[in-house]
Amino acid sequence: MVLDDIDPKKLTPMMKHWWSIKKKYPEHLLAYRMGDFFEFFYDDAERISKLIGITLTKRKIGNDSYPLAGVPHHAVTNHFTNLINQGQTIVIVDQLEDPATVKGRIVKRGVTRILSPGTVIDGNMLKSNDNNYIASLVKEKGGFGIA
Numbered sequence: 001m002v003l004d005d006i007d008p009k010k011l012t013p014m015m016k017h018w019w020s021i022k023k024k025y026p027e028h029l030l031a032y033r034m035g036d037f038f039e040f041f042y043d044d045a046e047r048i049s050k051l052i053g054i055t056l057t058k059r060k061i062g063n064d065s066y067p068l069a070g071v072p073h074h075a076v077t078n079h080f081t082n083l084i085n086q087g088q089t090i091v092i093v094d095q096l097e098d099p100a101t102v103k104g105r106i107v108k109r110g111v112t113r114i115l116s117p118g119t120v121i122d123g124n125m126l127k128s129n130d131n132n133y134i135a136s137l138v139k140e141k142g143g144f145g146i147a
Contacts, residue, residue, distance in 0.1 A: 037070040089116040
């Protein structure tokens with residue numbers, strides 16, 4: 001399924017929000033927080049299912065359905081580390097408010113992190129027996145700083 005093939009008029013409000021973010025990061029896996037799970041939709045669901053061996057299901061909307069795969073939020077470190085070790089980049093869309101306080105609208109969500117093989121700094125995701133290098137470049141008035 002190509003993103004351009006998705007008709008946003010047929011999507012639920014939540015899926016319209018997912019689609020608006022996915023259009024900005026079409027080549028990356030988009031992990032969309034839904035309650036206790038990070039969900040992957042359409043091509044991302046098929047891709048993650050093959051890469052880490054999780055179950056691929058389908059969700060029905062009217063007469064249409066789309067692929068879906070999810071990872072429990074308490075297990076993301078292992079799954080995301082596995083994906084990063086396979087060279088994948090993951091855009092994390094998390095809930096920005098407590099769902100229990102939201103009535104009559106979708107929960108606000110936004111991109112909170114982008115994980116890639118070159119941006120991981122979480123000690124739980126790094127290989128402890130390998131060298132892990134990080135560099136920083138800062139632009140300031142009158143020049144640049146590097147560390």
